[in-house]
Amino acid sequence: MTLTRAIDINRWETGTMSLNERIELLYETGQVDRDIFEQTPVVLRTVEAFLGVQLEEENAGSFTSHLMKAMQRMKTNQAVQSCSAALEQQAASDSRIYAFSRGILAPFNAHETNVDAEAAFIASYLLTLTDGEEV
Numbered sequence: 186m187t188l189t190r191a192i193d194i195n196r197w198e199t200g201t202m203s204l205n206e207r208i209e210l211l212y213e214t215g216q217v218d219r220d221i222f223e224q225t226p227v228v229l230r231t232v233e234a235f236l237g238v239q240l241e242e243e244n245a246g247s248f249t250s251h252l253m254k255a256m257q258r259m260k261t262n263q264a265v266q267s268c269s270a271a272l273e274q275q276a277a278s279d280s281r282i283y284a285f286s287r288g289i290l291a292p293f294n295a296h297e298t299n300v301d302a303e304a305a306f307i308a309s310y311l312l313t314l315t316d317g318e319e320v
Contacts, residue, residue, distance in 0.1 A: 204229070204242050207249055217257045221293075225253055228289055233287055238314050242255040255290060255303045262296040268305050276308035281316070283308045 212222035229249065233240050240249070258264050276283045286307040290300050 202215065202242055202246070204240065204249055206301055208253070210316065211250065211253050217253050218260070221256050222282060224256070224292075225249070228252065228256070231289060232311070236311065236315055240314075245310075245316060248307075248314065251306060251310060252289075256293040259282055259290055259293040259298065259300065259303060260295055262313065263297060264294075264298045264300060265302045265306070266299060268302040272305050272309060273301075275312065276305035279308070279312060282311045286311060 208222065208225050211217045212219065217225075229240055229245075229252075231242075231309070238244070276286070283304060286304040287300055290303055290307065294300055
């Protein structure tokens with residue numbers, strides 16, 4: 186039994202790679218620690234509930250990787266501190282999604298660092314997932 190199966194996220198298995206396998210791969214290759222590995226399904230469910238979108242490898246594979254690495258960077262005080270003005274503007278275009286992005290990252294901000302850039306990247310993915318639909 187793999188670690189991910191033990192926390193029951195089997196429903197994310199589709200196609201050649203699944204979100205389940207992606208989460209395991211990031212953990213098993215040392216890109217994220219066990220805490221991030223275990224918290225990711227909870228965060229993904231929160232995103233699904235907020236957006237009203239089912240996350241799958243096809244629509245959220247890159248998002249999941251970026252999210253996990255962002256949570257790890259924040260936890261280890263290595264958060265990205267800048268992004269392009271265009272990305273900041275895109276994130277600010279939907280204040281609810283940007284605030285939500287900041288909120289899902291907050292529990293991992295152990296060093297109380299600025300999360301604006303990391304949240305902007307996450308918001309960009311979420312805006313893509315909603316494809317302009319009102320959340």
